[in-house]
Amino acid sequence: MEANQFREFGKEMIDYVADYLENIRERPVVPTVEPGYLRQLIPSEAPNEPEKWQDVMADIERVIMPGITHWHSPKFHAYFAAANSYPAIVADILSGGIACVGFSWIASPACTELEVVTMDWLGKMLDLPKEFLACSGGKGGGIIQGTASEATLVALLGAKARAIHFAKKEHPDWKDSDIISKLIGYTSCQSHSSVERAGLLGGVKLRSLDTDNESRLRGDTLEKAIEKDREAGLIPFYAVATLGTTASCSFDNLEEIGPVCNKNNVWLHIDAAYAGAAFVCPEYRYLMKGIERADSFDFNPHKWMLVNFDCSAMWLKDPSWLVNAFNVDPLYLKHDQQGNAPDYRHWQIPLGRRFRSLKLWFVLRLYGVEKIQEYIRKHIGLAHYFESLVKADDRFEVTQEVVMGLVCFRLKGSNDISKYLLKRLNKRGLIHLVPSEVRGTYFLRMAVCSRLTEKEDMDVTWKEITEAAEEVLAGKYM
Ligand code: PLP
Numbered sequence: 001m002e003a004n005q006f007r008e009f010g011k012e013m014i015d016y017v018a019d020y021l022e023n024i025r026e027r028p029v030v031p032t033v034e035p036g037y038l039r040q041l042i043p044s045e046a047p048n049e050p051e052k053w054q055d056v057m058a059d060i061e062r063v064i065m066p067g068i069t070h071w072h073s074p075k076f077h078a079y080f081a082a083a084n085s086y087p088a089i090v091a092d093i094l095s096g097g098i099a100c101v102g103f104s105w106i107a108s109p110a111c112t113e114l115e116v117v118t119m120d121w122l123g124k125m126l127d128l129p130k131e132f133l134a135c136s137g138g139k140g141g142g143i144i145q146g147t148a149s150e151a152t153l154v155a156l157l158g159a160k161a162r163a164i165h166f167a168k169k170e171h172p173d174w175k176d177s178d179i180i181s182k183l184i185g186y187t188s189c190q191s192h193s194s195v196e197r198a199g200l201l202g203g204v205k206l207r208s209l210d211t212d213n214e215s216r217l218r219g220d221t222l223e224k225a226i227e228k229d230r231e232a233g234l235i236p237f238y239a240v241a242t243l244g245t246t247a248s249c250s251f252d253n254l255e256e257i258g259p260v261c262n263k264n265n266v267w268l269h270i271d272a273a274y275a276g277a278a279f280v281c282p283e284y285r286y287l288m289k290g291i292e293r294a295d296s297f298d299f300n301p302h303k304w305m306l307v308n309f310d311c312s313a314m315w316l317k318d319p320s321w322l323v324n325a326f327n328v329d330p331l332y333l334k335h336d337q338q339g340n341a342p343d344y345r346h347w348q349i350p351l352g353r354r355f356r357s358l359k360l361w362f363v364l365r366l367y368g369v370e371k372i373q374e375y376i377r378k379h380i381g382l383a384h385y386f387e388s389l390v391k392a393d394d395r396f397e398v399t400q401e402v403v404m405g406l407v408c409f410r411l412k413g414s415n416d417i418s419k420y421l422l423k424r425l426n427k428r429g430l431i432h433l434v435p436s437e438v439r440g441t442y443f444l445r446m447a448v449c450s451r452l453t454e455k456e457d458m459d460v461t462w463k464e465i466t467e468a469a470e471e472v473l474a475g476k477y478m
Contacts, residue, residue: 001053009053010093016060017089021072024452029075029432033067069432074450074457078434080246080274081379081405081449085306087366091359092308101352103345106335108355112344115144115357118364122301122313125369126279129292132315134342142315143347144356148273149194150349151298151314154322156185156202156238158296159267161325163237166265180204184229185238188217188252190245190438192271204238214401215248215438217241219256226264238267243288244275247436248400248408248445251275251287258293270297273312275404277304278380281373287403304379304405305372306363306451311356319347379405379448382458386446389462395469399441405448408436411469415442420477424468431464 001009041063070076072084102111119142120135134141145151160183167179185206187195199206207229209221226236239261241252254270261268270291276299278284291297298314301307316322323346333345345351367375383405390396390409400408410418415437422435422444433444446461 005053009057012057016057018086021084021452024070024073024450025075025457027065027068027070027073028429029070029073030426030429031067031069032429038063038067072450072452074453075431075461076449077446077461078432078449080447081304083302083304083306083308083311084451085308085363085367087362088306088308088359091362095355095358098355100355102355103351103353104333104335104343105337105341109341111353111355111357112341114355114361115344116141116342118357118360119143119313119315121364122360123315125364125372126276126288126299127282127285128297128315131292131317132297138317139320140315140317141319141342142313143319143342143344144360145298145312145314145348146310147194148192148271148298148300148312149197151296151312152192152195152240152269152271153198153201154314154348155240155267155269155296155298155316156198156204157325158316158319158321159185159238159269160202160204162267162321163235163265165321167235179235182233182235183237184234185240186222186225186236186266187240188215188242188245190215190217190247190250191240191242192246192273195240195271198240205234206238211250211252213439215245215250217252217257219253219260222257223260226260226266236264236266238269240269240271241294243270243272244278244404246274248438248443249275249404249406250400251403254288254290254293256290258290262293267296268294270294272297272299274300274303276313277301277372278376278404280305280369281376284404301360301363304376306367306375307359311360313360316347322347375451379453382448382453382455383407383446385455386448386458386462389458393466395473399443400438407446408443409446410441410443411472415440417472418442418444420472421465421469424472424476425465428464428468431461 071082100108100111102108105112116134120133123133123142130136131138132140163183164176164179167174183204185204186209187206188211189208190211207225209217209225212218229236241254241257243251279288296316298312300312302309302311327346344353383402387398387402387407390398395411396409397412398409411421433446435442436445
């Protein structure tokens with residue numbers, strides 16, 4: 001493909017994407033294809049001769065779209081919001097055009113430097129403590145990871161390195177393997193599955209602690225667990241608190257957890273994957289009170305802050321625990337400016353990294369803080385509107401306090417009746433929701449996900465739910 005064809009193809013693709021997004025409501029939100037559907041639609045071998053881009057374009061509707069779940073449809077209410085905005089898409093085109101691999105400063109200085117600065121911008125927008133910001137002149141700073149799961153693992157590895165360092169200082173005769181076998185980390189039973197996975201990948205034990213009745217991890221629960229483990233000869237080293245749990249969007253009590261971690265030299269990582277975006281609005285910052293006690297904090301602009309996947313914003317107060325612990329420095333990666341700017345390869349798992357800060361920069365500039373705040377507030381307002389519809393119907397109940405853009409609700413009565421409701425909704429296929437369960441209570445989650453969602457969309461969703469509920473209550477279960 002030559003530049004002139006690229007211009008044509010690219011323009012056509014821009015039009016296609018704009019049409020796709022503006023008309024996304026009309027598409028069935030979840031596909032009805034069976035596994036293996038796609039193999040039958042394309043040849044079994046790659047073509048020997050180049051094809052025409054027009055033929056590739058034509059295959060998008062024929063091959064791809066039948067198998068797409070339309071995450072940006074206002075009828076999509078599963079999981080949590082996934083970001084999608086035109087500024088981020090345009091920035092990704094530029095990132096693809098530059099196509100640098102910014103593992104070190106010299107590998108593309110702008111790639112590193114824009115990330116340092118935009119992460120400071122973002123940190124200031126959330127009013128993070130200055131110890132997390134590179135501009136404060138201390139050790140701290142931000143990095144864009146691919147996902148919140150990676151951030152949790154990277155923080156765990158930093159905590160592990162720190163714990164080994166201090167244990168060796170106290171017991172110079174202990175081997176790394178002795179220490180690692182004693183390390184114990186903590187999280188709540190409501191934290192995301194990626195936390196448990198970080199423990200498995202990091203080769204350390206993590207304890208899953210019980211929460212209070214509102215699904216929040218409390219300080220005394222953590223403190224008791226730490227005391228018990230210390231008495232058993234273990235070394236508490238890491239804790240993950242969640243702000244906005246996946247199941248029900250509850251918030252661990254940081255004000256209680258932080259001092260317990262600090263007192264016990266336990267690295268506190270905060271996973272605010274979804275809800276962290278709301279802290280751009282001052283009125284939600286009460287939910288992150290106590291953040292100054294944390295060692296690392298992560299949230300996903302690729303969830304609820306209009307930056308297309310992948311963009312997980314992580315800040316560390318002292319990245320040197322990572323940089324020093326995993327510093328493999330072959331000659332071909334060395335450069336003259338080492339130490340004068342971050343080499344992000346030391347802060348992450350892979351070596352290679354894309355120019356992700358471009359899309360963050362474009363979004364922050366082309367929306368501005370106020371429009372981002374407006375967007376968050378609008379989603380929360382829509383969730384409260386939906387909550388009011390549920391509460392006005394006495395066949396239903398709201399099971400968790402609505403704080404962000406998620407409403408957890410169920411039909412009153414047994415779990416089975418709500419399970420049937422979800423089955424019925426899936427069969428009808430107009431909207432898409434996923435269920436969850438907390439303390440034995442099954443419920444449906446209605447997340448406001450799309451940038452395009454309006455009040456009328458909430459009405460459509462609620463009408464669909466009440467119609468399906470009527471069918472279920474009339475005994476139509478499947
Ligand atoms: N943590 C929480 C609280 C989440 O809700 C999610 C995903 O929904 C994750 C972590 C995982 O995010 P990622 O896909 O960025 O790893």
